[in-house]
Amino acid sequence: MSVTAPPDQLxxxxxxxxxxxSVQGARGRAVKSFLEDIWRDKAxxxxxxxxxxxxxxxxxxxxxxxxxxxxxxxxxxxxxxxWMDGGSTSHLLGTDNLGRDVLSRLIYGxxxxxxxxxxxxxxxxxxxxxxxxFAGYRGGRTDTTIMRIVDTQVAFPGLxxxxxxxxVVGPSVSTVILVLSLNGWLVYARVTRGAVLSVKQRGYVDxxxxxxxxxxxxxxxxxxxxxxxxxxxxxxxxxxxxxxxEAALSFLGLGIQxxxxxxxxxxxxxxxxxxxxxxxxxxPGIAISLTVLSANMVASWLRVRTNPLAREKRFAQDTMxxxxxxxxxxxxxxxxxxxxxxxxxxxxxxx
Amino acid sequence: MGKFILQxxxxxxxxxxxxxxxxxxxxxxxxxxxxLMLPLEATPEERAAFEATLGLDQPLLVQLGDFAAGAVRxxxxxxxxxxxxxxxxxxxxxxxxxxxxxxxLSVAVVVAIPVGIYASLKPGSWIDRTLVGGSxxxxxxxQFWLGLMLILFFGVKLGWFPTSGYGSxxxxxxxAVTLALPAIGRLVMMVRSTMIDELHAPYVETSQAKGMxxxxxxxxxxxxxxxxxxxxxxxxxxxxxxxxxxxVVETVFAWPGIGFMSIQAINQQDLILLQAIVFVVAIIxxxxxxGMDFLYMGIDPRIKVNS
Numbered sequence: 001m002s003v004t005a006p007p008d009q010l011x012x013x014x015x016x017x018x019x020x021x022s023v024q025g026a027r028g029r030a031v032k033s034f035l036e037d038i039w040r041d042k043a044x045x046x047x048x049x050x051x052x053x054x055x056x057x058x059x060x061x062x063x064x065x066x067x068x069x070x071x072x073x074x075x076x077x078x079x080x081x082x083w084m085d086g087g088s089t090s091h092l093l094g095t096d097n098l099g100r101d102v103l104s105r106l107i108y109g110x111x112x113x114x115x116x117x118x119x120x121x122x123x124x125x126x127x128x129x130x131x132x133x134f135a136g137y138r139g140g141r142t143d144t145t146i147m148r149i150v151d152t153q154v155a156f157p158g159l160x161x162x163x164x165x166x167x168v169v170g171p172s173v174s175t176v177i178l179v180l181s182l183n184g185w186l187v188y189a190r191v192t193r194g195a196v197l198s199v200k201q202r203g204y205v206d207x208x209x210x211x212x213x214x215x216x217x218x219x220x221x222x223x224x225x226x227x228x229x230x231x232x233x234x235x236x237x238x239x240x241x242x243x244x245x246e247a248a249l250s251f252l253g254l255g256i257q258x259x260x261x262x263x264x265x266x267x268x269x270x271x272x273x274x275x276x277x278x279x280x281x282x283x284p285g286i287a288i289s290l291t292v293l294s295a296n297m298v299a300s301w302l303r304v305r306t307n308p309l310a311r312e313k314r315f316a317q318d319t320m321x322x323x324x325x326x327x328x329x330x331x332x333x334x335x336x337x338x339x340x341x342x343x344x345x346x347x348x349x350x351x
Numbered sequence: 352m353g354k355f356i357l358q359x360x361x362x363x364x365x366x367x368x369x370x371x372x373x374x375x376x377x378x379x380x381x382x383x384x385x386x387l388m389l390p391l392e393a394t395p396e397e398r399a400a401f402e403a404t405l406g407l408d409q410p411l412l413v414q415l416g417d418f419a420a421g422a423v424r425x426x427x428x429x430x431x432x433x434x435x436x437x438x439x440x441x442x443x444x445x446x447x448x449x450x451x452x453x454x455x456l457s458v459a460v461v462v463a464i465p466v467g468i469y470a471s472l473k474p475g476s477w478i479d480r481t482l483v484g485g486s487x488x489x490x491x492x493x494q495f496w497l498g499l500m501l502i503l504f505f506g507v508k509l510g511w512f513p514t515s516g517y518g519s520x521x522x523x524x525x526x527a528v529t530l531a532l533p534a535i536g537r538l539v540m541m542v543r544s545t546m547i548d549e550l551h552a553p554y555v556e557t558s559q560a561k562g563m564x565x566x567x568x569x570x571x572x573x574x575x576x577x578x579x580x581x582x583x584x585x586x587x588x589x590x591x592x593x594x595x596x597x598x599v600v601e602t603v604f605a606w607p608g609i610g611f612m613s614i615q616a617i618n619q620q621d622l623i624l625l626q627a628i629v630f631v632v633a634i635i636x637x638x639x640x641x642g643m644d645f646l647y648m649g650i651d652p653r654i655k656v657n658s
Contacts, residue, residue: 043484155366155640156373157632159595160613164374164629167617168382244493248599251495252614267496278503285496293491300487 037305044301047294054291058110065104066092070259073099078277094279096269102279105261106287112173112262113291116246117239119177124184125235131185132192137200137219147193150186158183159248166254176255180242191234195227202226229306233299240295247288263288359644363637370633371418374626379411388431388620405623418626427627432619437627440612445631447517448601448608452592454523455530460585463535467542468574474547482539489536494596498529498603515605526604530596534588541584542577549573579647586643594636 038044057064077099080087087094093102135146162179169175199205200223208222249255250264258265263284270280378384384407385398393401402408405428406417421427427437470482505525506514512521549555550573558568598610605611609628616625 152362152366152369155363155637156370157594157629157636159598160629160632161370161373163598163613163617164625165377167625168377240491244491247493248495251493252599252602254617264493264495267493267499271499274499274503275507281496281499281503285493285500288496289488289492292493293488296487296491 038301041297041301041304043297047297047301050290050294051298054110054294055114057107058114061107061111065101065107067101067104069100069105069108069261071100075099078273080277081279084279093283094277096266096280097273097277102266102283105266106263106283109261109263109266109284109287110291112256112260113243113246113288116173116177116180117243120180120184120242121235121239123177123181124238125188125231127181128185128188129192129231132189133196133219133223135189136193136196137215137223143193146189150189154186159245162249163252163254166249171249171254171257173256173260176246176249179249180245184238184242187238188231188234191230192227195230196223199223199226229302233302233306236295236299236302240292240299243288243292243295359641363641366637367630367633371415371626371630374629375411375415375418378622378626379407379414384622388622422630427630428623430616430621430624432616432621432624437624440624441609441627441631444607444609444612447606448593448597448610451523451526451530451601451606451608452589452597454527455534455592456585456588458527458531459534459538459588462531463538464542464574464581466535467539468546468569470539470543471546471550472569474543479543483543486536486539489539490533491536492532494529494533495599495603497532498525498600501525501529502603515603517605517607522604522606526600526606529603530592530600533596534592537588538581538584542581545577545580546573549577552576582646583643586639586646590636590639593639594632 038048073095076091076095077097079091079095079099081094081102082089082092084094091101091103093106095101096105131146131150135143162183165179165182166175205218205222208218213221246255246262247264247267250262251268253268256262256265266284267281270277270284273280384405385402389398389401399408406414409417418427425438427441429435430437430440433440466482470479473479502514502525505511512524513519514525516522546569550569552573555568555573558572559565597608598613600606601608601611602614609632613625613628615621616628
């Protein structure tokens with residue numbers, strides 16, 4: 001640690017420079033190893049960059065978008081993209097049936113996708129993880145009750161019920177978030193419970209309990225950190241799934257309603273003009289596909305990073321053979337067994 | 352064994368009751384079906400008369416009882432939209448959805464299993480990476496958009512297939528491919544992943560060591576063991592399609608199946624037809640779930656009922 005610690009810029013009480021340095025050093029190393037690791041997976045790097053750009057354009061949409069997404073100009077209606085005959089550079093991706101700028105609508109539409117995606121991940125994730133922690137840590141009757149509810153709801157025809165609820169309650173951003181959350185917590189509960197059950201058997205958890213730590217502390221300090229890796233992967237996967245679901249609901253007319261705009265809704269509007277103005281359908285669809293693909297690529301990298309078994313699968317050459325196989329070093333009692341990951345996709349509710 | 356069957360059936364009944372309860376609570380308590388179904392200018396007398404004919408003036412429990420009593424006789428009342436028995440409409444639409452889903456799943460299985468096995472033979476190679484990337488792309492494309500793109504290209508530009516509707520074998524190609532693509536993506540990943548596990552198992556080395564041809568090891572031994580998780584996923588895809596994806600794909604292609612009917616029922620504010628469809632779909636989903644359990648016990652003797 002030859003680097004001299006920065007002087008205390010905040011002017012607060014002086015802190016031991018060595019401590020500051022080592023904390024920052026550890027954090028710096030973690031960030032560096034994260035960046036190095038994702039750089040090796042080019043697809044995930046591109047995916048992450050795309051998502052970051054998307055967040056940026058969504059946040060600063062009013063500054064970036066060339067037009068107001070709702071501004072109509074009937075003189076300029078159904079103008080093709082700039083590189084096609086009759087297109088103009090004033091509307092790079094053309095205009096829709098009311099003369100609204102397609103590019104501006106794409107930029108604003110990203111807001112809804114990101115909002116719905118992250119809100120549902122936050123709500124359903126919190127509810128599901130809490131339920132899973134309860135079920136897994138308490139065990140016994142709590143476990144049976146919670147898991148029975150999960151098993152019952154998993155067997156529901158999810159999308160169909162979502163459609164009924166939206167049709168009755170009235171579609172809007174908040175009802176879409178609500179309906180998708182009601183549908184989305186199950187998979188978190190299952191994965192969390194499975195992970196808790198395997199972490200619970202570890203020696204350090206026993207030790208903490210024997211020392212007399214309260215159960216909330218055991219869960220927070222000893223169990224939860226051990227199960228975050230699969231949960232983060234799951235959250236990214238779910239984010240991708242939710243964006244697709246929101247787009248599908250909006251396409252069916254039961255999601256985001258005009259005058260708000262969303263990519264799925266824009267495809268539904270453009271569908272009327274599919275044959276003479278296909279760009280109205282093509283561009284929002286590409287936006288959805290790229291966003292979901294990016295999230296999926298990041299998720300598959302995360303899975304490999306946090307799951308040694310998947311890492312082996314990815315890079316396995318025939319020489320490595322079975323010494324890392326499912327019954328090898330990484331016995332099936334491990335928190336990161338493949339079954340748990342399989343359950344993520346399998347148990348994902350039907351939407 | 353008998354106890355296990357009873358348990359599963361009882362669980363299935365609970366699921367169906369749960370679905371019906373949700374539909375009833377949402378439509379009767381949260382929403383107001385009469386104002387949804389009648390025009391705004393309806394007089395209070397008209398509203399009351401309408402309520403009475405549908406039994407909506409009864410307490411919720413009575414309505415539930417009436418629905419259950421009708422449902423066991425497959426009598427769900429008359430569709431408000433078409434003016435004929437809701438069950439008749441469902442009975443016409445359901446086979447069309449089954450045909451579509453079965454066609455899509457056949458395509459998915461026929462494509463995904465060889466592709467997944469091929470990818471698993473050399474994990475990490477460029478072919479494997481390409482196939483995995485392609486699968487990820489397949490399950491990232493929104494189905495409704497894929498359908499529209501296929502219509503645009505194969506329906507309009509090339510004119511090979513009709514753009515929508517139901518009729519000749521040509522009508523089913525585009526919707527089936529649309530329904531199949533994300534399933535292909537998921538199946539390829541699954542087949543590849545389980546096959547890599549199996550191909551690295553000791554028994555594969557043994558069979559190779561005693562001189563068994565590679566193809567025989569791959570197909571007769573490894574794939575046989577890998578087929579159980581794969582069968583599970585196929586079952587899940589069936590459920591996914593029946594309980595959701597079919598709605599989207601059928602709407603895009605105006606395929607007159609049960610998913611298209613449910614959207615029509617919503618647009619026509621036909622509560623009777625809608626609740627009948629949800630009930631029937633719930634029963635189908637439960638039945639497939641139970642069927643899958645029995646199938647495993649048939650395929651894999653290691654699965655014990657009592658554990």
